[in-house]
Amino acid sequence: MTFCTLRAGARARGEFEDRRSRFIGLLVPVGGERDATRGVAEVRAARHDARHNAWAWALADGRERCSDDGEPQRTAGQPILQQLRGAGLANVCCVVTRYFGGTLLGPGGLARAYGEAAARSIAAAREAGDLVTQGLVVPVTCVVPYAAYERTRHVALMCDGREQDAIFFEDVQVTYVFRAGQEGRFVAALSELANGRDVCQVGEARLGTL
Structure with missing residues (x-):
């Protein structure tokens, strides 16, 4: 069993903006579901002023979960999870925080924005040499x-x-x-x-x- 993950202790951040809505992704390494839950809670506490903190995590044993955190169904958590899958990542959690800019983006726009913020977080980790x-x-x-x-x-x-x-x-x-x-x-x-x-x-x- 081999898999790609984020180096222990590393964090990667990626940001995307669409019509003044900011989407800030944070990718962190986790050892299990408890770590992932703790990571999501930490982001929520730090960014309590945000409207949404959607998230997804994937583990090396095949378990994975995601949450839209109040966004329309399958427009936030699922696009984040798809980015983790596409990069072949495991034992990681990605939280994407949305600060609403005043304009509704629609389901397609939301899915693209959440996915792009997650993708940029992964790209930042790769550029920093933190994917192992x-x-x-x-x-x-x-x-x-x-x-x-x-x-x-x-x-x-x-x-x-x-x-x-x-x-x-x-x-x-x-x-x-x-x-x-x-x-x-x-x-x-x-x-x-x-x-x-x-x-x-x-x-x-x-x-x-x-």
């Missing part, structure tokens, strides 16, 4: 002599691993992260380098950045 690919990763911790550290690092890179941390004592305790299913090659290669000794501890698979 996540999937199941497996950490592998090994203890090797200091002299073997660089060679171990080279083997990890050849197995598409990345170093997470290293602690230097007389020996080096280093943790590498691999895409799930790739860690076996590294463990086997390192065992061969260590003349058959087991020098690796394989951790539990978890969601992480690939």
Whole structure:
């Protein structure tokens, strides 16, 4: 399972204006439904003077929801959700705030405006380099002599691993992260380098950045 999401701690903002109505989109990362609900509540509290705060969220497990927040049915939440789907995003929530400009936009105009604000938020995240690919990763911790550290690092890179941390004592305790299913090659290669000794501890698979 791999998916595209917003980097932890990042936020992306996009704005669109039509006939003096302002549509301000905010894209945030979420870990689940509770996070998404909290994110919507925070935007509502911060922009309590707005007429509408429509939203949509999508999770990596396939769950998704959206709300028109008082706009005509399917003119706000659904266009936002369609933008998330179109970008292949998961574990994100997008809230689009509307400040009414005095002119009715009609169902088509509303759908375009809400969708465009969401699209601009996604584009801002992409431009900032805050969209990342996540999937199941497996950490592998090994203890090797200091002299073997660089060679171990080279083997990890050849197995598409990345170093997470290293602690230097007389020996080096280093943790590498691999895409799930790739860690076996590294463990086997390192065992061969260590003349058959087991020098690796394989951790539990978890969601992480690939």
